[in-house]
Amino acid sequence: MLSAMTIGGYLIERLAAHGVGHVFGIPGDYVLGFYEQLRQSPLQTITTCDEQGAGFAADAYARVRGLGAVCVTYCVGGLKVVNPIAGAFAEKSPVVVISGAPGMNERERNPLLHHKVREFDTQRRVFAEITVAHAALEDPDTACAEIDRVLHAALRYQRPVYLELPRDIIGQPGRSGHRPPEVHEKSDPRVLAEALAEAAAMINAAQRPVVLADVEIHRFGMQDDVLRLIESAHLPFAATILGKSVLSEQHPLYLGVYEGAMGLDDVRAYVEASDCVILLGAFMTDINLGIYTAQLDLGQAIYATSEKLAIRHHTFENVRFKDFVHGLLAAGLRPHADGARPAPPPPREFVPAAPDAPVTIARLFERVNEYLTDHTVVIADVGNALFGAADLFIRNRTAFLGPAYYASMGFAVPAALGAQMARPEVRPLVLVGDGAFQMTGMELSTIARFGLNPVVIVLNNAGYGTERHMHDGPFNDVLAWRYHKLPELLGVGRTFLVETESQLDAALDAAARHTSSYCLLDVRLDPLDKSAALGRLAERMARNL
Known part of the structure; x- marks a missing residue:
């Protein structure tokens, strides 16, 4: 942004640069100015029947496209998307919540403006609990930098973020000459090397290793890398129900969905009999673990996510998930021997049992x-x-x-x-x-x-x-x-x-x-x-x- 651009225009530009083509939501007076900016931009607005529907739509868009956006008015709109955004936070879906707000010049003497709940920052404080970063763009001089910071957090942590736009700020110019920063985060090389050595030795020594693939593999764009790891070391893999289809279920090494005693017995038995379970991007939730019926021995497991790396009972700090997977690819893992294993049955031809047989x-x-x-x-x-x-x-x-x-x-x-x-x-x-x-x-x-x-x-x-x-x-x-x-x-x-x-x-x-x-x-x-x-x-x- 070499010349001054409006703050609303800069937000639109950055959303488009990150692959957002649609913004879901419902307009209201505090955000109508930004909706007009959206109308004049390449982004398409999708007006839904209800704000909760807009939130769920933006969540699914983010899961498929990599980043989603929902735009609502102050409090009466914003607080209606709390539930879908809470779900996006829990399941790591990067949705940008954009909310209009009263203008800064309207707030003098703390008036009781329509839609206000308690204080002018009440809604922002609510969203602080269910987003990974938030900002109220109240200062034109810092607004563009705050937009960059918040959007980076959404992509870095794959979780929702919140931006509040006072309606008298969005049309103001941001700081002239501002450029989006380039942020490069790296693992601690010594810790990474130690973790890779232990993990590679454990996988190579295992007789029946298995990968349990979950949703973070998709969220962080690592499907191709994980697939190369699985194929190079010939590692059978299962998915959790949250991570179902994170890798193709037509792959010959795919076992099925693992969900403890809630799932298929042959998949459960194979995974739980493994002497090295490699959990990649996995959420250890009650549903993923079959309401805690899963019998996984973490003493024989490698557990790698964007937030944690543990090998057996050793934990490693400052190791990025991508760096760990890339390191395993270069670690010279031996191909493991093929053996009997479960596989999902192909769909069977459906023939009605009888013309009037009720559906079950x-x-x-x-x-x-x-x-x-x-x-x-x-x-x-x-x-x-x-x-x-x-x-x-x-x-x-x-x-x-x-x-x-x-x-x-x-x-x-x-x-x-x-x-x-x-x-x-x-x-x-x-x-x-x-x-x-x-x-x-x-x-x-x-x-x-x-x-x-x-x-x-x-x-x-x-x-x-x-x-x-x-x-x-x-x-x-x-x-x-x-x-x-x-x-x-x-x-x-x-x-x-x-x-x-x-x-x-x-x-x-x-x-x-x-x-x-x-x-x-x-x-x-x-x-x-x-x-x-x-x-x-x-x-x-x-x-x-």
């Missing part, structure tokens, strides 16, 4: 597995939608999205909006329960407005299925919507009422052919039907009630 959870996912193609990205909400999808055969990497740690309902439909905006060449398949759909499903309106074409499968079991299997009662019931009537409301789309296996088979065939708009399948399920994984999850979680 198990049979639904069998048919979905056959439907998937190389151009499908699966987006699963929590509950049966997520746990039933754990064993789907995903063709490409980063083609499965789900809130498998924070586990907020309502993620999937707006996430389809974000994912398809980020990658228009793919077609999302959305798996969502009826309870979650009733929270954010009307983002189908935004999807229709922008001409997107996801296939949405509503697992309609008349309520909150996960909670029903923990402790049932009328509080788990929801109103029975006529989901298949949505095209009459929105004026576009195609829907199907599905009660039998034959109807399911025909509906997915028709949805595959209909690509001009969204399709929705209202799949009626027995309220007590459940996937095996959800049953195991609910049983263990019910013990803590």
